[in-house]
Amino acid sequence: MAKFKVVHYINQFYAGIGGEEKADHMPEAIKGAVGPGLAFQAAFGEQAEIVATIVCGDSFYNENMEKARETILGMVKQCSPDLFVAGPAFNAGRYGVACGDIASSVQNSLGVKALSGMYLENPGVDLYKKSIYLIETKNSAVDMRNAIKKMVSLGLKLLKSEEILTPQEEGYLKRGFRKNYFADKRGSHRAIDMLIQKMKKDPFTTEFAMPTFDRVNPNPAIKDMSQTKIAIVTSGGIVPKGNPDHIESSSASKYGKYDISKFRDLTDQDHETAHGGYDPTFANLDSDRVIPVDVLRDMEKEGRIGELFNFFYATTGNGTSVANAKAFAAEIAKDLISNDVQAVILTST
Template identity: 40%
Template sequence: MKPVIAYVNQFFGQIGGEDKADYAPELRTGAAGPAQALQAQLKDAEITHTIICGDNFMASHTEQALEQIAGFLKELDCALLAAGPAFNAGRYGFSCGEVCKLAWERFHIPALTSMNEGNPGVELYRKSAYILKGHDTAAGMRKDVAAMAALANKLLAGEPLLGADAEGYFGRGIRKEVILKDHRSAADRAVDMLLHKLRGEPFQTEFLVEQEDRVPPLPPVDPSKLRIAFVTTSGLVPAGNPDHLPSGGSTFWARYEIGNRETLEKGEFISVHGGYNTGYAAENPMVLLPLDALKQHVRDGHIGSLHPYYYVLTGNQTAKGDAVRMAREIVAKVREDAVQAIILGST
């Protein structure tokens, strides 16, 4: 039996919800949470331990969390590490990615996980781990775990992999020399591809050149001369949520007036975000929108002027396309009021 170690967050480890997201890493014997379903599908392998860690603990104390987990791994036999599945949960994707990267880079333990394509963890960690293409919510748990088990069995058995697309994981940027079954040379294949292209027929490139989608930084600007707007992905809305902003998967943004206010008081504003503990915001909404600080910086001459509205959406599980569209819409809207720079606060 080959030993496998699983990693799950506080929620799937059945420690608790957002209120337990600060839970420090724990090593538990056997398979916990989704790892039990994974165990049932593994051949000749046993999940000997499950590491459980709160997502906020990992995000806010990354180094400390990883050191503790490295301490666990050092003492254990491990042929494979399986994390998640993390779906489209941003913090969980980050946690799974960090743990996979640790296992692979420090201990040379192959690591696999599963994430939805919208999870920012995919781009951050796909070179350090096998990240299977997963569903966006836990409703897809059964299929995601089955896919993880299939790849885990292959890796553990030492079977050759057929490449990222065929195996269903995100490309790791590794080039591998293979001999094709039909022995057709590159020249023949290139001419074929060209003929397909000329005839307007579908064809598939054999090597996708990756393009980094980076935006070069803009030159510095002096905020004391500018009109500034504040945007937040925290789901901060007036009490009662008049525009029915959703708790996740925003497809629209809202804006609320702050021009005549100096502070945001408890009870006046709340967060409807479904992806973090909103108790702090309920206690003092300025933990999300530091309005008194912004106004003070205006008075102190550090900000030219403050646009009289803040813009808000709910950042979790928002699709990439929607995020891009909403960013463009917000920029267009604040430009009507001659805004020249934006501060964006995320959670």
């Protein structure tokens, strides 16, 4: 029996090309397995062969999505694979978005079965979990061996058109689909059983898990704005001209802190947006549209606020992982408190 043919997609880092400095690497097809593909090949054994590895820089894919997608689809089509595997991306946001987008595109456009692997909080999960199977991984590459094992197992099932069981049994992330099945007990009996287990404080598994949301208790209202020191924080991507910290246009891995002590008004000569999730035209013409430095300076002069903090903090919110956002927030909050800032205006897009 002939081996199944597999094409594997990875980013510039896992291909050994480089880190962030090579994130603009253009799509490239390499014969055979590369990087983590070698472990995939070992796990597939004699059942499947990685005939090609496609490499693309995370920034290039996310900033040139249509071009990258079209180019890679052409490369995949030439290989005529039976399965397309992307990643795993773990908690790398841009990598996750790229893996999800190209895998779903290969499946939808070429009719090739596809899957990837990601951490639950990767922004690619919400975008693509309904399009393709995503094996659940931990948040870093320390889980590579386990992730590959589960991805290969599910991939072989897809190749052989075998029944795909539940997320708990196969290890993929829940896709939001509900499937009817015949249970041993009717619903009323199962509900009573769960209620008794809950009352006895025994562990039980609900059949309909509810979403969980962070809840943040609001601080007391500010009594006197004329005595208040205010700072600006934005996920709208406003940065000094040239984006000196190279904040990513999506799936940000960093934020910036920028001095506005000498600015009463932001112009297209000194500030711009790095955000890739909205039309930047008007923000680039006047960044005050995203962070209202001009209005706050007027209010400061008029005595309506006590003081505008001389620095603002910026990142890009689109596609940024929850874990990264929480980490940014913790660091920014600590810095704000140490500078006696009493209130924050948080702007988005």
